[in-house]
Amino acid sequence: MADQSLLFSRIVTDLPETVPFVPPEELERKTGVKIRLRLGANESSFGMSPLAREAMANSLGENHLYGDALSFDLKEELAARHGIGKEMITVAGGIDELLGWIARVFLNPGEPVTASLGSYPTFHYHVAGFGGRLHQVPYRKGKNDLDALADTARHTGSRIVYLANPDNPTGTWFTADELKEFRRQLPADCLLLLDEAYIEFAPEKAHFPVDPADPGVIRTRTFSKAHGMAGLRVGYAFAHREIITAFDKIRNHFGVSRIAQTGALAALKDEGFVRQVVREVAAGRREYEAVAKTLGFTAYPSATNFVAIDTGDANRAAAIREALWQRGVFIRIPGVAPLNRCLRVSVGTPAERQEFVRILREVVQEL
Amino acid sequence: MADQSLLFSRIVTDLPETVPFVPPEELERKTGVKIRLRLGANESSFGMSPLAREAMANSLGENHLYGDALSFDLKEELAARHGIGKEMITVAGGIDELLGWIARVFLNPGEPVTASLGSYPTFHYHVAGFGGRLHQVPYRKGKNDLDALADTARHTGSRIVYLANPDNPTGTWFTADELKEFRRQLPADCLLLLDEAYIEFAPEKAHFPVDPADPGVIRTRTFSKAHGMAGLRVGYAFAHREIITAFDKIRNHFGVSRIAQTGALAALKDEGFVRQVVREVAAGRREYEAVAKTLGFTAYPSATNFVAIDTGDANRAAAIREALWQRGVFIRIPGVAPLNRCLRVSVGTPAERQEFVRILREVVQEL
Incomplete structure (x- = not known):
C-alpha cells in the first residue's frame, strides 16, 4: 500500500467492500427514480404511537443532554412487562x-457460526466483520430447516446459530415447542440467537418463553417494526446476566439517543396502539395473499408486517421488481436462491396497499 | 465457567468490568441526590438551534422510516462547508x-497506541476493547506533552496517537503550526487521531488544516457540544478516502437516527446560533476564571465549553466535589494525578453560572 498509515487490521483488510443493504435513498439517487410507495424495508406505515410522539415532542428541549447510559427507565419497564430482572x-x-x-462477544477470529442461507444479511455482515466463519443452511419448503441448522451447528462446532422467529425474509414462523426442541438439539457451547424483530405480529404460541436460568439463548427485539420507530434506533435483548455484563464491557455506553429512550418508553405503555397495528397488518397480509393467488403466485404464510410473494421464477421476480421500481414502488427481493423468486412487500396502509396492488397487477399483465 | 455457552471471546474475557463514565442519572439513583445543576458532562446549556428544533418537530411523523444509511445530505453540507469531498x-x-x-480498523490485538494519561476515557476503553495496548504520557504543565507523545509513539511503534485539540479534560489547546510540527514527528505508520469535539469554541489558529492527501490524520467532530445535541448522537470524521472505505466495511450502516440527521443538517445551517453560543461560553469562561482566582485557585486557559479549575490538591478537589454533589451540583474531576486536583465545570447559562459560583464559594468557605 502506498502509505504506511493505511495499514488496517488483518480482519478489516480481508473484508470485502460490501454493505448489508443499499438504502432506498441511495437507490433513488443512483437511478433518478422518486419513491412513491416505500414497501421494501418493512418499516411501519402506521407510524408510532401518538403517546410516543407527544412524549418526544415534549422532550425536544432536552436534546442537549446525553441519554442515560443505562437506559434505566426503559429497562425497568421492559423488565416489568416481561416478568424478568433488569439485569x-x-x-x-x-x-x-x-x-x-x-458477534464481538462470542467469536474469536475464525470461529464458526450457523445461519440460514438468505437470512438477515446484517448478521452475516457482523460475523464477517469480527472474523467469524459463516456456515449456511438452505431454507426448506420456505422455512428455516431446524434439523439441518442444528446438524450444521453440531458438526461445524458453531458458537452461534442465528434464527429469526418470525423469519425475515420469508415471514414464516415456528411454535415455542418447535423452538424448544431445536434448542435441545444444539450443542452445549452453541448459543441460540433468536431474532424476534417481528414477534409482536406473531401468534402467542410463537413466543418462546424466557428462561433466566438458560445461558444459551439471546433474544433480540426492536421498536423499529410494530412500534413504528425504525428511524429512532432502539432495540433490546434478553439474555443471561453474564452475557449482559459482557456487553457492558464493550458497548458504546452513551449510544442510545435520549429522544429514542423517551419515545420507546412512551410507546411501550401504549399497548392499544400496537394491538391496532397488528390487527391492521393481519388484514393487509390477507389482502396480499389473495392478490398473490389471483396472479398465479403463492404467498408464504407470514407472521410479520410483510409478505413474501413467490412468483415461481427468479427472472420474473427481478423483472417485476424493476418494473415496480420504474413506477416508484420500492420492494426487495431476497439475495439468494430459491428465495430470490419472491417479492418481499411490506404491509402498508389501506391506501398504500390498494395502490401497490393496482400497480402490481398492471406490471404483471404487461410483462 | 459453569456453562459452556458463556464462553466469550478471548479479548472480552480479559476485559475488566469498567465503564468510561458513570452517567449522572446513575449517580442520582445510587446516592438519592437530585441534580439541580448539571455541569459535569460538558453538555450545552444553550440547547440547540431553534431551526434544528423546528426541523425535528416537523419530522416527528417520519420516525417510522430508517435514516439514510449514507447520511448523504449531511455529508454533502459538511463537504461544502469544509471544502472537501464527501468521500x-x-x-x-x-x-x-x-x-x-x-480502534477496530487500525488495531490488531496487542498493538500499541499512545495517548495522554488522563485523556478521554472512552478512547482508552475502545482501545482495550479491541485488544490494543495503551501507552500513556503524563500531561506537562497542564497541557498534552507533544514531544513526549511523539517520542512514545515512536519507541513503542504505536499505530495511533490520540490528541484532543482543544483538550478534554484540561481545555487547553495548540496552534495549527504546533500540530503540524507534531504530525511531522510521528512515524510514517502512526495515525494522528485528532479529536476536535470542542473545535468550534477554539480560536481560528487552533484549526488544523484538512489535507486530503495526508492519509495519516483522522479528525473527529460532533454535534454534541457547540450545537447542543449530545442526546441525539451524531458526530463525523474527516479522513483519507481509504479510511472512510474501511469504516464502511465494519460500521453499523443504519446506526444514525433519522431525526439526528435532520436536526444536524438544520443546525449546520444556523451559523449565527453557534457563534452566539461560542460568545456566551467565552464570557462564562472568563467568569469562572475570575472566580477561581478569588478563591485562590487557578483556571487552566480553556478553548472549550468548560473550565478546569485547579484547586492545588486532589483531596481538596474531592471534598469540594462531594460537597457540591450534596447540594445537587454535578461536576467531574479527572480520574488521574495530577489532573485530579481539578474541578471540571461546564459553562452554563448566566443563571446557572451565578448559582454555581454562589454554591462553590459557600462550599469552599465551609471546608
Missing part, C-alpha cells in the same frame, strides 16, 4: 447494533 | 462510536 436486559441502537455486539 | 467524510452516532471504529 437480563440490554438496550442498544437497534438489533443491528446488538448483532455486532453478539 | 472524505463519515457520519456516526457521536465521536464515541467513531473511536470504536478507529
Whole structure:
C-alpha cells in the first residue's frame, strides 16, 4: 500500500467492500427514480404511537443532554412487562447494533457460526466483520430447516446459530415447542440467537418463553417494526446476566439517543396502539395473499408486517421488481436462491396497499 | 465457567468490568441526590438551534422510516462547508462510536497506541476493547506533552496517537503550526487521531488544516457540544478516502437516527446560533476564571465549553466535589494525578453560572 498509515487490521483488510443493504435513498439517487410507495424495508406505515410522539415532542428541549447510559427507565419497564430482572436486559441502537455486539462477544477470529442461507444479511455482515466463519443452511419448503441448522451447528462446532422467529425474509414462523426442541438439539457451547424483530405480529404460541436460568439463548427485539420507530434506533435483548455484563464491557455506553429512550418508553405503555397495528397488518397480509393467488403466485404464510410473494421464477421476480421500481414502488427481493423468486412487500396502509396492488397487477399483465 | 455457552471471546474475557463514565442519572439513583445543576458532562446549556428544533418537530411523523444509511445530505453540507469531498467524510452516532471504529480498523490485538494519561476515557476503553495496548504520557504543565507523545509513539511503534485539540479534560489547546510540527514527528505508520469535539469554541489558529492527501490524520467532530445535541448522537470524521472505505466495511450502516440527521443538517445551517453560543461560553469562561482566582485557585486557559479549575490538591478537589454533589451540583474531576486536583465545570447559562459560583464559594468557605 502506498502509505504506511493505511495499514488496517488483518480482519478489516480481508473484508470485502460490501454493505448489508443499499438504502432506498441511495437507490433513488443512483437511478433518478422518486419513491412513491416505500414497501421494501418493512418499516411501519402506521407510524408510532401518538403517546410516543407527544412524549418526544415534549422532550425536544432536552436534546442537549446525553441519554442515560443505562437506559434505566426503559429497562425497568421492559423488565416489568416481561416478568424478568433488569439485569437480563440490554438496550442498544437497534438489533443491528446488538448483532455486532453478539458477534464481538462470542467469536474469536475464525470461529464458526450457523445461519440460514438468505437470512438477515446484517448478521452475516457482523460475523464477517469480527472474523467469524459463516456456515449456511438452505431454507426448506420456505422455512428455516431446524434439523439441518442444528446438524450444521453440531458438526461445524458453531458458537452461534442465528434464527429469526418470525423469519425475515420469508415471514414464516415456528411454535415455542418447535423452538424448544431445536434448542435441545444444539450443542452445549452453541448459543441460540433468536431474532424476534417481528414477534409482536406473531401468534402467542410463537413466543418462546424466557428462561433466566438458560445461558444459551439471546433474544433480540426492536421498536423499529410494530412500534413504528425504525428511524429512532432502539432495540433490546434478553439474555443471561453474564452475557449482559459482557456487553457492558464493550458497548458504546452513551449510544442510545435520549429522544429514542423517551419515545420507546412512551410507546411501550401504549399497548392499544400496537394491538391496532397488528390487527391492521393481519388484514393487509390477507389482502396480499389473495392478490398473490389471483396472479398465479403463492404467498408464504407470514407472521410479520410483510409478505413474501413467490412468483415461481427468479427472472420474473427481478423483472417485476424493476418494473415496480420504474413506477416508484420500492420492494426487495431476497439475495439468494430459491428465495430470490419472491417479492418481499411490506404491509402498508389501506391506501398504500390498494395502490401497490393496482400497480402490481398492471406490471404483471404487461410483462 | 459453569456453562459452556458463556464462553466469550478471548479479548472480552480479559476485559475488566469498567465503564468510561458513570452517567449522572446513575449517580442520582445510587446516592438519592437530585441534580439541580448539571455541569459535569460538558453538555450545552444553550440547547440547540431553534431551526434544528423546528426541523425535528416537523419530522416527528417520519420516525417510522430508517435514516439514510449514507447520511448523504449531511455529508454533502459538511463537504461544502469544509471544502472537501464527501468521500472524505463519515457520519456516526457521536465521536464515541467513531473511536470504536478507529480502534477496530487500525488495531490488531496487542498493538500499541499512545495517548495522554488522563485523556478521554472512552478512547482508552475502545482501545482495550479491541485488544490494543495503551501507552500513556503524563500531561506537562497542564497541557498534552507533544514531544513526549511523539517520542512514545515512536519507541513503542504505536499505530495511533490520540490528541484532543482543544483538550478534554484540561481545555487547553495548540496552534495549527504546533500540530503540524507534531504530525511531522510521528512515524510514517502512526495515525494522528485528532479529536476536535470542542473545535468550534477554539480560536481560528487552533484549526488544523484538512489535507486530503495526508492519509495519516483522522479528525473527529460532533454535534454534541457547540450545537447542543449530545442526546441525539451524531458526530463525523474527516479522513483519507481509504479510511472512510474501511469504516464502511465494519460500521453499523443504519446506526444514525433519522431525526439526528435532520436536526444536524438544520443546525449546520444556523451559523449565527453557534457563534452566539461560542460568545456566551467565552464570557462564562472568563467568569469562572475570575472566580477561581478569588478563591485562590487557578483556571487552566480553556478553548472549550468548560473550565478546569485547579484547586492545588486532589483531596481538596474531592471534598469540594462531594460537597457540591450534596447540594445537587454535578461536576467531574479527572480520574488521574495530577489532573485530579481539578474541578471540571461546564459553562452554563448566566443563571446557572451565578448559582454555581454562589454554591462553590459557600462550599469552599465551609471546608
